[in-house]
Amino acid sequence: MLRIFSYGDEQSALKQHLHRSVTFDAGVQKVVQDILADVAARGDRAMREYTLKFQGVSPDSFTVSAEEIDAAWQNADPEFIAVLEEAYRNIEAFHRHELDKSFFYEQENRVILGQRVTPLDSVMLYVPGGKAAYPSSLLMNVAPAQVAGVKEIHLTSPCDADGRVSDHVLVAAKVAGVSTVYKFGGAQAVAAFAFGTESVPKVDKITGPGNKYVALAKKEVFGHVSIDSIAGPSEVVVIADSQANPEFVALDLFAQSEHDPDAASICITDSPEMAEAVKAKAEEMIGSMARADVIREAFSSNGAIIVTRDMAEACEVSNMIAPEHLELHVRNSWEMLPDLRHAGAIFMGDYSCETVGDYFAGPNHTLPTNGTARFFSPLSVRDFVKYTSIISYSPEELRRTGERIARFADHEGLQAHAEAVRARLRTL
Amino acid sequence: MLRIFSYGDEQSALKQHLHRSVTFDAGVQKVVQDILADVAARGDRAMREYTLKFQGVSPDSFTVSAEEIDAAWQNADPEFIAVLEEAYRNIEAFHRHELDKSFFYEQENRVILGQRVTPLDSVMLYVPGGKAAYPSSLLMNVAPAQVAGVKEIHLTSPCDADGRVSDHVLVAAKVAGVSTVYKFGGAQAVAAFAFGTESVPKVDKITGPGNKYVALAKKEVFGHVSIDSIAGPSEVVVIADSQANPEFVALDLFAQSEHDPDAASICITDSPEMAEAVKAKAEEMIGSMARADVIREAFSSNGAIIVTRDMAEACEVSNMIAPEHLELHVRNSWEMLPDLRHAGAIFMGDYSCETVGDYFAGPNHTLPTNGTARFFSPLSVRDFVKYTSIISYSPEELRRTGERIARFADHEGLQAHAEAVRARLRTL
Structure with a gap:
């Protein structure tokens, strides 16, 4: 005790x-790397085999049908739907405060500098199956993506041996306004959305909790796609x-x-x-x-x-x-x-x-674990947008500063960088 | 052509x-993993050996002295210092626009929800050596950390065979207000700051460009510490x-x-x-x-x-x-x-x-490479802060919503979660 x-x-x-201690399990890493390479190479065929192997089923369709979602909704306790809806409104309301705005500012000589905030095009949110199929996690992952304005939100949650995804997950998906739910789980689900297959789109970011195979797979594909922080x-x-x-x-x-x-x-x-x-x-x-x-x-x-x-x-x-x-x-x-x-x-x-x-x-419940709150943050709208710098320089400002900039490039030994400025100065 | x-x-x-194509080089990964494990286990002794092996020197001190920095400053072209200073002011000015503010808002029944933004405690910024010792990269890495309010900013840049760090790097460090410069390079430098050694502090985040060993080492330590995105x-x-x-x-x-x-x-x-x-x-x-x-x-x-x-x-x-x-x-x-x-x-x-x-x-030149601009962003002040949610609930609001929250927990099969709410309701 x-x-x-x-x-x-x-x-x-x-x-x-x-x-x-954070133990490094080379055995699990090898398994995960093999699955990733196999899905990257063989696409849907590999997905079908892994789903049969790990979930015990080869579903007719990789995605949940509109009928399955409707059936789950009909079967659900209306009070449960109501509290999901109330929670989702609170979560959305909080996350709207996190939405960064694009900005620009002007300087002398008609210089404009700025930063643009735009949503990611597409994301995949992983929802564990079985006992860990938490509808609350689904709401917490979808809300910031919706608030950010992500157009394509894909969910995946491992189906059971009958090819069915948890009713709770489907109801929560409908509350959160997501209609595409895949039936994959495990490292292979991460692989499919990181690399794309014939029937699974490559996405820009993968988030959501999962077991150690899912967590390691996310870490491995980091860089091909973005991920949220690794949950411990x-x-x-x-x-x-x-x-x-x-x-x-x-x-x-x-x-x-x-x-x-x-x-x-x-x-x-x-x-x-x-x-x-x-x-x-x-x-x-x-x-x-x-x-x-x-x-x-x-x-x-x-x-x-x-x-x-x-x-x-x-x-x-x-x-x-x-x-x-x-x-x-x-x-x-x-x-x-x-x-x-x-x-x-x-x-x-x-x-x-x-x-x-x-x-x-309302605040997100996906939080930095295992001491990483020193440097990681709760899942947020910032996870579902990207930032682009904007630089608008004028001939006048280049005339004022160009030679100094060119000399800076000279000091770094990058002659073409310097010449790109000096060629412009010669036209002024 | x-x-x-x-x-x-x-x-x-x-x-x-x-x-x-993003090729996965298992040979390099193995080398990097071995160096990481060795530095984690043997600390300074390992650092001394790797510095001798890869940089050809066993420096008297792991850090650059104040005298070395002063000497670099005295030797530098004053015009070069002036343009570094002007550039740094521009970079700082731009990055101040990125500083997110803490916020809170109030709801009925004295509920307060908020998010707090605080700087990371400590960071290490890697500066490549040799021909790639770009003072501009140093300014671009330090400025957002300084604007964020990070108290401990450590730089490291591989010294040459005489134990000296590039004068350009030292001058830029002084312009950016950083006085601690280590002489390490490579995967071992990343390892030292990710795990800490007798004379190197464990930090919260590691940023900066580097060769493939540095890049892979950063990817490997991701989770122990935070990193910026992987540069390709x-x-x-x-x-x-x-x-x-x-x-x-x-x-x-x-x-x-x-x-x-x-x-x-x-x-x-x-x-x-x-x-x-x-x-x-x-x-x-x-x-x-x-x-x-x-x-x-x-x-x-x-x-x-x-x-x-x-x-x-x-x-x-x-x-x-x-x-x-x-x-x-x-x-x-x-x-x-x-x-x-x-x-x-x-x-x-x-x-x-x-x-x-x-x-x-002014905008950061550390930008997402190799197609990752779909989901990654320029290095920014946001990389050097962390966010903490604040939840202040009142007895009145818990009385209004508590039973619904407890039932949500029941639906997820988490009885202690539900009971934590109900015990409070019993006191109201």
Whole structure:
């Protein structure tokens, strides 16, 4: 179960306990590289074989039909559709704030400089199948692409052995306004959209969560296409003061850990009493959790309650972890913000539980994991646009600055660069 | 030399000629992976050995001293320093327009949602050595990091066999306000800053151009740290109408091709006469180019003049190529903009030659290469910041929406997620 560490006395033990090595699995890489090369070479034929091999089916069509989507919609609980629609509106509303505008500005001598923002032409959003077929992830991936203005949005989600894609996925796709859903999964799905096949279009970007084969395939095709950041095991840090509610803290740690035995759930508090109270509450409640086994495993390998000297030290420890999710169960969450440098998302106060952000509030739930919040960002509209610089120079400005620019090129030994300027100067 | 293709008749020949395969060199990958693993395991000792092996020297210090920087500054041509300073001011001014602001907005029931923009803590900017030690690249890499507010900016540039880093690099570093310059090069330099060694700090992001070992090393460490996009062979497309200046067009094609035999220089025109004029001008002038051999090689493997039916078709061909640099030697460049979907930078009109953008105007010259302008963007301030979502929910809003959120979690089979909400609802 959860172990309590005193940060002052047990720093090295704690660091060892929290150390999350990124292991490089050469075997998986080889498998993935072979699949990528095979799909690039043999296209649809390879896709048909892999789908039979890994999903146990050779579907009549690679895509879900309009009838299948309609049937899923008819079968769905109307209340579930309603909450999907409400969540999607919130997600869209938040992401509209992220839309960068093109800009230009003018300088003396009729120079215009600018930057243009345009949507990507086409993207593929991967949606895992089986138990991990989360409609919320689908909404979170599609919304920023829609807000960005991407014209071609393709979804793919591995079908089951009957050739069917999860009804939840199809309903969420319809809510998000996407009508093209492929039935592929795994590294081969990534390969098909990265290289294109006879019946699968090559896209510009591939996003979405997946197992280690999908993650490695995305990393391998990076450069042929763009990808979102590589998702690893996820984590939550809850900073709790002496007035926090131990039940809320314990449940939020459970919620993170029920995903995956690799998930890290960490409470940091300046109150030894709160540490004991959270531990006690967790032990009392864990028996009633549906996924108690997964939570227990995650707690023992990657869970911790850390007692710090004060809240400044708590912030330091949180910065060191750079958590995907950071919950502030404290009286003064906004005042604490300037001391917290690295986190994917920050949840302010007792009633901003992670679940609210996972499903409903509006900010994206695809967040940088495994300490990468130091340098990666939540999935955003910026992932679905590209930027182009615009340079409009005038003869007058070239006359004023051209010789200096040409000499700069001379210094780099690039004569044709310099001559391109000087030839223009000779005409002025 | 440059071959003229008629787009209507020779589409498939042209596609074959322009096809730029991305070859996967398993031998180089193995070398790079071994170096990465070795530096991760043995730190400074490995760095000392690789520097001796690849740079032929075991420098007394891994970093350039203040005295070395001062000496380079004293030796430098004051006019060169002045143009570096003027260029740096222009680059900074442009990049300040890219700085995203944090935002928040309020909803009913005291809900606050927002996004915070903060600089990365530390970055390493790679500067190639030898003939490719371009001070302009250094300015273009440092400026967006400085504008973003990155506190720790480390440069590294391979020293020569005397243990010295290029004076040009040191002068440019001082102009850009960076005082820490390491003497490492190659894949080992990337490894040192990705993993950290006894005397090299682990950073959050690695950017900058380099040879194929540096490029592959960056790709391999992606995820441990962030990187900029992977640079491949570069290209220019010049769209020329019947009134273009054939000398300007030819020189701009030379300027691109003098970099590298792999560089692609392509002129697209709707005027067969202009095609002939550009070809004739290029043949007439190439003898006077200092790098004529490189240009000839680049022209014959990756150069082309393409004659299209009209300007709409010229734009189509340009979109297909998605060039790093796109020059519009046409009367109506702004009117053409909406038809041009993919380019790293667009240069408007006869007097906006690429050289102006490479050195001086302000927009970044680190641009997406090899067709990746479909989905990648110029290096920017956005590369040196990260985004954090902020979610502040209220008890009132949770009372209004909580049960629906909990049911969404139920649908995904995540009971602890649901229970985290319901426990809060029970207190309201």
